[in-house]
Amino acid sequence: MGQKSYLSMTGITLIIGFMLAVQYHTVKEPIVRDTRDTSQLREDLVKEKELNLSLIREIQSNEEKLEKYETERSQSKEQILNETLMELKSEAGLTEVKGPGILINIEQINDALLFGEPAQSIPPYLIQRLINELNQYGAKHISIADQRLVNSSVIRDINGQTKVDGYSLHTLPIEVKITVESLEVAEKLHNRMQVSSSADDFFVENYQLKISEPHANLIIPAYKDSISIRQMELAETDKGG
Template identity: 45%
Template sequence: MKKDIKWGFTGISIIVGLMLAIQFQTVKQPKIADTRDGWELRTQILAEQQLQSKLLTEIRELEAQASSYETQRSQSKETALKQTLGELKRESGQTKVTGDGIIITIKPLAEAELLGETIHSISPELLKRLINELNMYHAEHISINGQRVVNTTVIREINGEPKIDGLPLSNYPITVRVLSSDVQNLRDRIKVSKVIEQFFIDNLSVEVSDPVKKLTVPPYQNAIKSKYLEPAGKE
C-alpha cells in the first residue's frame, strides 16, 4: 500500500518537475537577450549591418539578372510574335493609325442645290467604287465618317439609307480619311480619276484636300467576325 502511494506521488512529482522546467525555460528565454552589454550590441549591429549589405548586394544581383532576363525576353520569339500580332492588328484596322494622308469631303453640289434638284443620299455602289479606287492607288487606311473601313466592311443600302457597317451615311458632308505612304501620288491620281465624275453625275462634289500630316484614322469599333476562319490542322 505504501509502495503504491509512493509511485503515484513520484509520477506526479516527475510531471510537476517537467512542467516547472519547461515553464522556467520558457520564461527565462527573453531575459538572456537583455543581458547583453553595449559592446555585444555593437557587435550584433555590425553583424546585422553586414547581413543587410549582403542582402542588398543579393538584391542588386537578382535585379541585374531580372533585367538581363527581360532583355533576353524582348529579343525572344514571344516578342516577335507580339510584334507580328501588333502589325496584323494595325493592318486589319483594329488600332488607331496616325500618318500622312488626305481628307476627301463629299457634299452636295452647290449648283444643284441652287437649281432645286433633289439630292439623293449617296449610293453605296459609288462609295464602294471610290474605296476600290483608293485601294488601287495604295491607300493603306481608310475611314468614312469616323468608321474604319476594313476587309469585311459592308457598305449597302438598308431601307433606302446607305449604311457602312450599320452606321448611316445619309447626312452630308461625308468625310473620307485616307492614309498612305505615298500621299502625293494618291492625291494626284484620285483627283483625275473617273470616280469623281461619277459623283458629279449624282449631284455630289468631291473635294480632295492637300496632303495632311499626322492624320488620324480611328480603329474599327465592332468585333471582326471570322466565321469561316479556322486554325489549320497540323500537317
C-alpha cells in the same frame, strides 16, 4: 674443382653482383621526400583555397550571365510577339493609325441644301467605286464618316439608306480620310484624284468631291466593332510533328 663447385661459385658471384647493383642504384637515386616545413605547407594550402574560390566565383559569374541571357532572350521573344500582334491589329484595322494622306469631302452640288441637314442617300456603288480607286492609287487605311474600313467591311443599301458596316451615311458633307505610305505618295494620290473617274461618277449623281492638299499627319480611328472570323478551324497537327 668439380663441375658442381664451379656452378655454385658462378651462382654466388651473380647473386653478389645483383645485390651490389641494387645498392648502387639506391644510393644513386634516393627517394624524394617532401621537405617543406609547416609554414610552406600552410602557404601552399592558402594558395590552393584561393584558386578554388576563384574558380567557384568564375562559375557563379558564368551562371549569372547564362541566366541573364535566358531572361533577355525570353523578353526578346515576348517583345517580338507583342510587336507582331500590334502589327497584325494595325493591318486588321483594330488600332488607331496616323500618317500622311489626304481628305476627301463628299458634298451635294445643289446649293439650296443646308449644311448638316439630311439629304438623299448616296448610292452604295459610288462609295465602292471611290474606295476601289483609292486602293488602286496606294491607300493603306481609309475611314468614311469616322467609320474605319476593314477587309470585311460591307457598303450597302438598307431600307433606302447607304450604310457602312451598319452605320448610315445620311449627313453631308461626308468626310473620307485616307493615309498612305509616304507624303510623296500622298501628293501623287492628290494629283490622281483631281482627274479621277470617281469624281465624274459623283458629279452625274449631283455630288462633288472636294480633295484637300496632302497632310503630313492624318489620324484614322480604329474599327469600332469586333471582327468575326467565319469558316475557320484549328489545324490538326500530327503528333511529334
